[in-house]
């Protein structure tokens with residue numbers, strides 16, 4: 001966009017060119033404007049509460065707001081809204097203030113209709129949230145704070161296991177102070193319940209809380225549970241396509257990507273599955289989490305399979321850590337069994353299934369129990385499902401990350417309309433279905449890392465009425481990851497005294 005600078009009430013100020021009818025003023029792209037002092041807060045101005053609610057603790061683009069440029073400019077002139085630069089030049093390139101990206105290869109220039117420049121630079125790294133370019137102002141709120149209701153009653157009278165109890169207590173102790181904590185909880189430990197007491201305390205202190213998780217599936221599963229236990233609180237979920245993004249919320253459940261939209265919003269940040277892709281691989285996502293928290297904050301990490309760096313920090317006591325080695329129902333984690341599958345890849349190409357796998361498949365179909373079958377890639381998925389359908393006559397389907405029906409299929413699987421579900425590692429976390437067995441087809445493949453296999457094995461045996469679901473790893477030679485995953489699970493069971 002282009003702005004002009006002009007004098008208003010004896011102060012130098014700025015305004016979008018479209019709002020000013022004075023052709024003698026020179027319009028320039030936003031980043032070329034002179035430094036202008038923020039207008040002081042006009043106490044008598046009647047600000048729009050809806051705008052306050054949407055912008056508070058955020059940093060958005062004009063395009064993301066359902067307000068006119070006029071309305072926003074009025075709030076700016078009265079000191080309630082701030083404009084800041086989206087992309088700044090640095091000594092060796094650019095930096096994006098939304099996602100923190102500084103890599104030259106992730107910037108590009110385009111011929112920009114808005115600032116009439118033919119080389120307006122923009123950030124490619126966060127483009128899925130709408131384009132931030134050199135001429136795009138980021139809009140934030142600098143008026144009065146939102147006041148949160150202080151009566152948030154936790155409506156839950158379930159019981160915590162002793163491990164959960166300890167972790168919950170540590171979290172509660174941290175609320176109200178600055179710090180960090182890692183809760184290392186096995187799959188099925190019941191980590192959500194561990195959060196309840198701490199969240200209640202935070203909400204009643206007027207603090208804002210965020211649970212950030214890499215996966216939309218997890219947001220969709222967590223949000224209704226939290227709304228149910230905090231019926232008087234303002235809770236909203238944020239993910240691509242969410243309808244609650246303009247809802248006033250003290251407790252936000254969000255995908256890590258949506259963090260890009262927040263700025264100094266949260267006193268308590270809970271990062272779920274901190275080891276999971278893409279959060280652990282994407283520095284800029286970590287950056288956005290660090291921007292989304294207030295300067296003084298408490299960071300809680302949740303993981304069943306913390307990264308090496310994190311484990312090391314916990315061991316050296318640089319990162320306070322509580323472990324929950326036992327599942328909520330008190331039974332051990334199912335230990336995966338390795339099964340020789342021969343040259344599974346070659347067999348697939350020849351249109352054949354490994355004999356051991358075929359035997360298991362038939363027995364599984366017969367038993368009527370559900371199973372998830374994990375594979376290394378979409379191409380394996382497509383070949384395998386065709387062969388499986390020839391062999392058994394039960395409802396079989398498949399999902400992968402690009403599948404538009406992914407959500408629906410997971411629901412069908414939960415409802416037992418699908419008995420055998422083939423999947424890539426996309427469902428290694430988050431999906432909790434009772435009475436389930438798990439098979440990994442081609443477990444020696446590189447995509448099945450130690451943590452992926454621990455997460456996959458963690459899908460089974462989640463219910464106390466079916467706590468020893470089977471986990472089979474069909475392979476063509478044991479991989480180090482397979483051995484490490486099995487040891488990991490055995491060690492956790494040992495620590496739990498099982």
Ligand SMILES: [Zn+2]
Pocket residue numbers: 096097098099100101123124125126127132
């Ligand atoms: Zn960016």
Ligand SMILES: [Zn+2]
Pocket residue numbers: 001029112113114115116117120133134135136
């Ligand atoms: Zn431009």
